[in-house]
Amino acid sequence: PVTAHDLVPPAIAYQKWVAQGLDEVVRLTGRLRAAVDRGDLAAARTAWLPAHLQYERLGAAYDAFGDADGRINGTDAGLPGGVRDPAFTGFHRIEYGLWHGATASTLRAPAAALAGAVTALREEWAQARMDPAQLGLRAHEILENTVQFELTARTDYGSGSNLATARANLDGTRAVLARLRPLLSTRYPGLPVLDRRLGRAE
Template sequence: MHDPDPGSGQEPAEPDEGSAAAARKAWPPGGRPTTAALALAVAFVAAGAGVYALASSGGGSSDAKPLAAKGPTTVEVSPGACGKGWSSAAPGPQVFALSNTSSSAAEVDLTDPATGAVYGEVEGLAPGTTREMRVVLGGGSYAFKCLPDDADAVTGPTVKIAGASTGSGPAAVPVTQHDLIPVAISYQQWIAAKTVELTDRTDELKRAIDDGDLASARDAWLPAHLVYERMGAAYDAFGDADAAINGAGPAPSEAASAKDFEGFHRVEYGLWHGESAASLRGPADRLSQAVHALRDSWPQERLDPAQLGLRAHEILEATAQSELTGRTDYGSGTNLATARANLDGTRELLTLLRPLLTSRYPDLPRLDAWLDRTQHTLDGFGAGGHWTPLDRLGRQDRQRVNSDVGQAVELLAPVATICDARRTA
């Protein structure tokens, strides 16, 4: 029995398995989600236009017929005539043909001039080109903002639409680099503390192997590995250290003959495939050296604030691709423990981003509920430091894990979009 949605008093709706599966196929392994993938959780992406709406709170009927869009209305994009061509509109779907008549590329936002909230955006509109923006507008005031490359932003005339404001599509006030810097500093400090814990845990693992106590080494391996797995949003800043500590390595079936196989997974393979302590001392020593080097070098590293929202989404995305497929199981059978640690890492970053998300992401309570549900599901497969291996899950349990993580991944996609740092001036 799943925990109910604390925000609604009832259990969260079941995820759309089709859209979740399509999204996972669209995401490149270990890389930034494609625009097509983000479109499954964001309001829409206009084909070929690079236009997207910000996070939607949902609530519409899935079988409702879409209203016909009005337009296209040609709108000029230039420092001297930003927004020229649009002077009135009725509520409902709109299509704008944005025409860049200037000599430089520009970003174009459709905004609420009072709050700065963005309803639609086109990036990289080249000189002499026209692209469409599709939005849904209710009653209210709107203005185009043109942000030319290497020049100040220009806001066009305000257009007022009569009617109820509830008819508008999703919008959010832009997050800027300045907004994200305090988040990056706090997260950097949190990672610094984790590198110390990681070093201590890895040293315990190494000592057990050095002493020839492989039973103790197997007990020490998972706690050390999970510390690293909770640090997922910083992996990109770790550089070569990430590969040395936790590189994916070869396919498990090819690990016995693989060369240059290092890190936690190399030690895992040896511990659960009958290797001697003597054969594992070298891999354990190199792992320890890499961990110590990371701890010592981390104070000089700097996180990119603009990447934090994306990382919040990618941690569980990678979990779905690697841990829930068994791709990274080299014998310990602890993929579900790793997934649980990844969930902890996601929540740590969301805690720091929450002040920016609370007023911008209406579905944040629903995301929280699904993360709670996913945690409850995963916790059901671990007790006393022992975890059910993936290949021992029944079909129903396997589907439940995949479903919960998949829905959480979809609800995290708008976090990446909302926290993508934008220009406002």
Template sequence: MSAEPDGIEPPHPPSSSRTHLVRRWQAAAAVVVVAAAVTATVLAAGSGGGSPRTDAKATAPADGLRHTAVEVSTGTCGRGWSRPQAGTQVFDLHNTSGTASEVDLTDPRTGRIFGEVEGLAPGTTRPMTVDLGSGSYAFKCLQDDTDAVTGPTVVVAGRQPQGPAAAPVNQHDLIPPTLAYQKWVGQRIGELAAGTGTLKADIDRGDLAAARRDWLPAHLVYERMGAAYDTFGDADAAINGTVARTPGAVDDPDFAGFHRIEYGLWHGESAASLRAPAAALDSAVRTLRDGWSEARMDPAAMGLRAHEIIENAEQFELTARTDYGSGTNLATARANVDGTRAILGQLRSLLVPRDAGLAKLDAALDRTQAALDAQQHGGTWTPVDRLTHAQRQQINADFGDLLEQLAPVAAIFEVRRTA
């Protein structure tokens, strides 16, 4: 494999298909408890078991914050919080029951969530860090195989503004935007079929110059549909599969789709050798198009996909791992930004009242798009390995900031149990 571009440290080896990527954000969400409040850095990191402290000993010299021990069980949910105060503080949640539990700190009137801890094992204690203002609060304990239990309401006096919070999202909330996105994808698959048909026709008549011209527009149509890749199933590998950047890997008979054709077009292969791959690509796209009306996307995954699209672009496009000769990774990354905008557009009505940092997210999208657009010159794109150090650093920084702004979206749209 060639050296990675300056400023990028690849987190994972390449995969044969993006459908099979290790989902770093999804995995992190299982072990790092992310607060529902999207503008706060409210993270509940796991800790070992131990006895909870009493409210009378609510100090923690190590972090300088007020600590309050709170019990978690069906019979004692929220017990221990008897001296409420405003400000940033830590609740040390101790599960006294015999089953694992999720714990939310909520506004009992509106259901808004200020903090969340998932997977609190029996006998263990974990912290929940929150920023509380004046208002009413209650812990909700959601233990496995039992109904949710809401503890006593605690009132924080005064007039201090409440900290970040977000209303939970349920499956029904996500069905309309999911259906709308599926319809949008169906329209794009129609465009994709037209593009692969043109590409096939170019190769069939032996016009490889036209094929090189028409390859990128068709490929970018596919790259804008990133939130649907998992729903595509095996079609993803047939349409956009990759192989390792090692000697002989491109000869793998399973290497198919856009990148297989890209390799041939930019490495001197004959039209005759590319006719079968072009026909297979076009057939896979048309099969996907004809069966799309029967596909069903998972509403619960919608928020996560917005983050994954950009994460994958950072991992695969900014490192040129998926460059098989055309040098168009930055064009692909730009299409991925369009793909993220497409999914966020469908979720926006739910996101606006829940994400106080939405303006920062929009600005991050604009900056990233502008940085990529600056590398397009008269219809051609700067290859990643020809970026200057400053250009690379700027694009890397913009993607890093965008990922940071997108991470809360995944937390907001995690479907939560409320009963």
């Protein structure tokens, strides 16, 4: 059996990995915002994908991100105004605009809001504490969400990047398993099979 005490070191290691990942999200989102601000939408489309994929790699932390995830990576599902609803924000709002003919002037506010949201999340994460017992569950939920939303293209707003996002989600799953591996290697005989299946999924 694994105790709660056993899970504390991998949870702390994972939190540090997420913190480093958020630094990169902030940097890449800043590049996206800068391209929008100067009106270079071709550069903005190029900058959008790496910023979004970097955020998606942190998938195991979504539950700990709380409402911030909705502002950063939410969809228009359930919104009365759909893609034109003011509550539709974040990466997918910008994606929709970039691939549906929006002007730079209409995307400056969403890009600024996204940059502000990821910066605020980075600051909040420094004070956050994940429940160590939830770490393994997050690995499962990343792939469950991948099947439900990415492989069905339900979250495609024009970029056609769902397969790339699915790969980023696999990276996120591997990051969780890497922190849990010292505990799993002596307790879970199916770990080599899991590794092979994840490899085939790539």
